Amino acid sequence: xxxxxxxxxxxxxxxxxxxAGVGSPQDAVEAVVRDxxxxxxxxxxxxxxxxxxxxxxxVKPQEPQG
Numbered sequence: 001x002x003x004x005x006x007x008x009x010x011x012x013x014x015x016x017x018x019x020a021g022v023g024s025p026q027d028a029v030e031a032v033v034r035d036x037x038x039x040x041x042x043x044x045x046x047x048x049x050x051x052x053x054x055x056x057x058x059v060k061p062q063e064p065q066g
Contacts, residue, residue: 013025022028 008029013029017023017025020028020031022031032054040048
């Protein structure tokens with residue numbers, strides 16, 4: 001896999017390390033990014049299942065009221 005080097009604020013990285021319980025800045029940031037991606041995939045899966053069940057029943061989602 002290709003690698004990318006980026007610069008981040010040190011305080012931000014230290015906070016991520018503490019919250020993730022990881023001693024390496026690289027590992028801490030990688031864990032956060034992987035979690036973010038996994039959460040996005042779970043959200044997509046739930047949304048897709050809901051839309052699919054609405055199509056099967058023939059119900060249209062309600063429009064947001066604004």
